Amino acid sequence: MAETNNFLPLMLDLSGRKIVIFGGGSVGERKAELFCGCADTVVVSLDFSEKLQELGASGQVRLLRLDLAAATDSELGEIISGAFLVIPATSSSELNRKITDIAGESDILINQVDALGSVVIPSVIKRGDLVIGISTLGHSPAVSKYTRRQIEGVITPAYSDMIRLQDELRTYLKLHVKEQRKRKALLWKVLESEGVWNGFSESYEKAAENAYAIISDKLE
Template sequence: MAEKNNFLPLMLDLSGRKIIIFGGGSVGERKAELFSGCADTLVFSLEFSQRLQELEASGQVRLFRVDLLAASDSELRKLISGAFIVIPATSSFELNRKITLVARESDILINQVDALGSVVIPSVIKRGDLVIGISTLGHSPAVSKYTRRQIEGLITPAYSDMIRLQDELRTYLKQYVAEQRKRKELLWKVLENEAVWNGFSESYEKAEERAYAIISDCLENSGK
């Protein structure tokens, strides 16, 4: 029987949370870019990639030059103090393992780049407020990448516009349609209407106009 995994995808608000990354190379850079827009992101290393230095210059991350190979367990504990997630991303397997053990002792979440840690960071697709995470729990990065490519071909920028329109329509309908079931039905009529989707290719206003026309017709026909 396959071992049960207890991973559950969640959307977390990382505002004010501290993300600690060890390693200033390409892996640390990729992790820092992911977190820099939504959390307090700190990177510890002796050397840093050009991109990480650019991120620091723009105030998106904080870089600290530390000889991690010479750091003791107690020094590492001080470095990770207050961290929400620790990411050991150095080029040394042994050093990554040491950092992992210290973080685990402190009951801090860990994203490991060379093993399955307590946090798995998925491949992320963003279309405005639509966020999709893809992960194979480390079993097949190739399948994860392939899946991302497939989904990116389907999820066009119009999805972001549709989210905006649906939010606008929900607010509008709450003022004029008391029954929640009816509001839901009307929103789905807009969502499944090809003319509305096609309208986004012209402009947001064109799609909006078609959506309100659909709702108006439905309300008139139902006597609302």
Template structure:
């Protein structure tokens, strides 16, 4: 087991990566919902929740029906072959440990739902291109959830619009302002402008109008 001091938060491109989730219940469903939009997600179980069946029918995940309690080791090894990440999420701790051991033999990353594996999946907040991960490394799911609720109250959907606006302004300023330090200062003026943030409540266009007005005033 990895030491808790060795964990480092990273953003990974999972395009084309194979994620194998064992267990078709609520936990497996939650994990599949998280990964299905960015990776080749396979869920293995004898039975699947209604939502997982919907995801399977729409092609968002691949469902593999198998009685895991009776599956031989070679079958499990075959299923996880080529996987980037394995998630044992069955209702049996013994079965989860067995899957973990088999995946570990192949140096495959493991996210354990009933123990601390070598991958911790954080609680995720997404606001467009702004992604925030929250984790207590399994020590307190309640604190993790509480922290997420607090952050969600502050990080409004307007943040995704500000990212879009800042990206637009960066391109504009690169054409009109040679000095990088000045470009940075102008972007911060926009970022800290209450007028711009309030403009998003009306429309993106209104906020952008306010932002370009700030830039114009400071360039003149």
């Protein structure tokens, strides 16, 4: 098991990666909803929640029906083979440990729901291309949830629009301003403009109009 001070937050491209979740209850459902949009997600259980059945029917996850309590090490190992990440999320701590041990023998990354594994999955806030992960490394889920609520109150959906606008402005400025330092200063002027932020409440076009007005004024 990794030491807690060795954890480093990373953004990973999971395209084509196999994620195996053991357990078809509420925890497995939550994990599947998180991963199914970006990875090949497999959920293994004898029974599945209604939501997991919906995800399976729509092809967003693959459901593998298996009596995990009766499964042999060989069967579990075959299911785990080729996985990038394994998540033991059954209601049995003993079974979770067994799955963890089998995955660990193949140096597969493990996210344990009842202990600190090699991977900690943070609470995630997404605002378009802005992604924020929050974690207490399992020490206080309550603090993690509280922090998320606090941040969600500050990071409004307008942040997604601002990212889109900043990307648009960067392209524009590269064509019209040679000096990188000046381009950076202009982007910050827009980023710190109350008029631009307030413009998003009306429309993206209004905010963009205000932003280009700032840039044009500085370029004259």
